[in-house]
């Protein structure tokens with residue numbers, strides 16, 4: 388049996404329960420892993436609340452898609468992995484099919500990346516989702532090039548910080564957007580060329596000022612909602628407004644007619660575009676691994692919580708106070 392986090396009803400962090408569950412045996416193409424650390428992400432909070440892009444198909448439901456651990460058993464037909472091997476889990480599956488908030492969990496082999504002995508479990512759980520998301524959206528989808536300006540909203544989130552680092556590594560200039568001034572200095576220390584405080588400043592006006600009136604090549608927005616109309620004003624002709632989150636929780640209008648039908652590409656994106664395609668995952672993983680090796684990329688971990696305090700971890704996530712990743716450790 389394995390301590391496993393499940394929710395039996397939708398709701399706030401308090402609905403998360405620690406149940407003893409038999410993880411079962413891995414089927415063809417699956418692997419049973421011992422989980423050592425878990426990356427906590429907005430998608431799980433939304434899934435728990437019944438507000439994610441997919442609903443739980445049955446309750447109680449498991450959750451979690453980012454982790455680091457060690458292979459225990461291989462299902463039939465799994466090659467290239469062996470028991471005892473350290474691995475990271477990347478989000479390449481629906482939480483309706485698998486969930487890693489547990490002491491032990493079954494995951495598809497295609498969601499596992501080998502974890503070098505130099506990468507500890509907390510780092511192995513914290514880096515992949517943010518950097519695969521940032522690389523996929525910025526390099527593969529948007530084609531960000533050296534000299535481009537990239538605007539990143541919710542910049543202090545795990546994905547936001549990875550996006551600042553990725554833009555810089557691609558030779559682009561990252562501009563961070565954050566709601567209050569509280570995190571501005573830390574965003575500059577993480578490589579933002581400029582910080583725009585959305586609670587105090589006209590974001591589009593400031594980006595246009597910083598880019599000599601041209602606008603940014605791309606805006607990567609995790610907030611969505613009515614603010615996208617203003618953000619669209621900050622995009623250069625032919626540029627992209629990429630939506631990769633919905634922090635505002637409000638309906639998102641299409642920014643078109645009221646802006647004079649600009650030459651604007653609006654694109655939605657999830658990391659699963661990358662992680663569910665073996666070739667794209669191989670390329671993205673190679674890019675992220677090289678960034679981790681040369682020091683351009685690193686885990687920015689805000690706080691650690693033990694698995695038994697998973698509700699507190701989600702409360703902290705929901706508070707919006709964080710700077711970087713929240714990671715849950717599985718103590719034995």
Ligand SMILES: NC(=O)c1ccc[n+]([C@@H]2O[C@H](COP(=O)([O-])OP(=O)(O)OC[C@H]3O[C@@H](n4cnc5c(N)ncnc54)[C@H](OP(=O)(O)O)[C@@H]3O)[C@@H](O)[C@H]2O)c1
Pocket residue numbers: 427428429430516520541542543544545546547564565566567570609610630631632633634635656657658659704707708709710
């Ligand atoms: N598309 C994908 O594949 C993908 C993958 C992973 C994550 N995401 C998205 O990326 C975003 C970040 O995810 P995460 O798990 O790294 O961190 P997170 O905990 O969801 O993000 C925290 C940050 O979001 C900002 N924020 C919180 N509430 C907000 C609100 N109501 N309005 C505006 N901003 C708000 C705050 O940043 P400031 O204080 O700096 O403003 C806060 O520090 C989420 O929207 C998530 O859904 C997308």
